[in-house]
Amino acid sequence: MKYSVKEILHLEVSPALGCTEPVAIALATAAAASVIPDKRPDKIEVWVDPNIYKNGLAVIIPGTGGLNGLDTAAALGALYGDPALGLEVLEPLDEESAKEACKYKDKNPVTVNLLENRHGIYVRALLTFGSDHVETTIEGVHDNIISLTLNGEPVKDSTLVKKQQAQKADVSKLEDFIKTLSLDDLVDMINDLDEQDFTFLKEGITYNMRLADYGLKHGSGLAVGATFEKLARMKILNRDMILAARTITSAASDARMGGIKLPAMSSGGSGNHGLTAILPIYAVSEFVDCSEKTMLEAIALSHLVTAYVKAQTGRLSAVCGCSVAAGAGATAGITYLMGGTPPQMAGAITNLTEDLAGIICDGAKCGCALKLATAAGTAVQAALFAIHGVNVHSTDGIIGSSPEQTMQNIGTLSTQGMIDTDRTILKIMLEKHFAGTEKLKRP
Known part of the structure; x- marks a missing residue:
């Protein structure tokens, strides 16, 4: 199908x-x-x-x-x-x-x-x-x-x-279908977007920027985004596209993980994935000469790549999906936004994967804002490197001979290679919380 x-x-x-x-x-x-x-x-x-x-x-x-x-x-x-x-x-x-x-x-x-x-x-x-x-x-x-x-x-x-x-039933069939596609296929699909799709994609920006604005204004959660903004005002950090992506993405996570009652537009079943898939692209669009249509197409591509990686890794795993799934989506979208070619998008995905593949998922909490900041900034960096000819070689580590193979390797790492890691993460968390207020029964 x-x-x-x-x-x-x-x-x-x-x-x-x-x-x-x-x-x-x-x-x-x-x-x-x-x-x-x-x-x-x-x-x-x-x-x-x-x-x-x-x-x-x-x-x-x-x-x-x-x-x-x-x-x-x-x-x-x-x-x-x-x-x-x-x-x-x-x-x-x-x-x-x-x-x-x-x-x-x-x-x-x-x-x-x-x-x-x-x-x-x-x-x-x-x-x-x-x-x-x-x-x-x-x-x-x-x-x-x-x-x-x-x-x-x-x-x-x-x-x-x-x-x-x-x-x-549709999601299960979709995952089987999307695994058969190539990066070129995903890029081609955005040509079929219509006005209804563009309206929906703009809604995603509205949802997620509402969280970012709240996080920046109120310093919710760990106040990672608000601290980036403060450091920029103090001229300790320079306001560039990497900082902009890190600031609004982490600020949105600050608000969301801090319990603010505002919905996020999710991607691949995760609100934080949605923040990572959308907001870095929106931030970069303020720095490049592009139309709103191109920006929305880039966000659509980001969602498609995120879905592709999630089909490989599963909905939840030991690997931080915001980094390797939504991060891959974001860097592909940013490359597209900057006028990059499919081979350059492939290079961006492999650059990001080499950088972030080892980030673990140790549960949702306020500290996720730090990981989203890393993923957002690396997504921009990986895209810039790829456009300027810096590409990780297929002989390096888990990098494959194609972007599809690289993303499949991430799936193998998540579903097979890090099973014991996931158990160890949970064991550490249980040791901290077993005697707490939650009533946990072991089977």
Whole structure:
């Protein structure tokens, strides 16, 4: 089955409020709670795969005034989430309802169970209402609800399940399809963009720049972006396109990881990927002579390359996808923006891969802003180097003889070579948090 650029953008790019891992948990419990809407559950139990656990462990949940925790996300979803909103399930939330959710946790069991040998995105939520039990399962994609049952029987006419099962089938087929493409194919696809697509791409800039502006103004999270801006004002750093890309991308991550209740336009199932895929290109467009149309085409290419790499690595892995997936997308887009050729885009991707391939993913948290700053700046640098004839050789390390082979090697590294690394990262995180407030049960 073939997919158009419009279909790929529709499946891979969407608004998401908050880190998508705790959001997936909130979506699962919200879906279960919607089956018996006039009651609060007596007990909430959740089972998750290691990467959902790792990525959702420390990140702040938007609209809560600074709360984090997978059990908190589970309670918030069950009590106040709207499952019809998908990855924006926590939009109805405010700080008062967050306080109520904390009171609920004090009186009712909310447990998070780690399925240590489970691979791929997986969330199962079981809500108990007296003698009734409602169960939801999400698998493969953060908002893919594959089942919803009441007392062991499928909930009839569940539009949530039907809608998400159809989307999951499309995403799975899309990943198979996009793996067959070349970089040249991806570049060719942007010729099919229409006005509706350009409007959608502009919405992505609006979403993500809103986060960046907030982060710069308020110094959210680690205030990485605000600090870059301060250093530029002090003339300690020069205002160039690399600094501009690093500043707005990290500022947006500061706001998002700091729990600000503003959605990001995600890419490949991740809000931070979306920030990295879009904002460096937007920043560079202010420094080069290009039309808005060219900038939007560059962003579309960035999303396509990001989707290609994510199809190789999987949705979650031990490797920082913002660096190697969205970073690859961004550098390809920046090269296109500067008038570069497909061979130069290939060189930019290999340059970035050689630079950033070893960056680990140790969960979502405020410190992600530092990694996004690195990815954004390196995306610009890799593009500039490629355009000026500096290209990593195929004999170097994991670099392949083509950009496609290089991105496939990243997939192999992520899915095979760093399995033990991922376990070690999670082990270190568990040692820090096992005795904390989260109620974690080992199977």
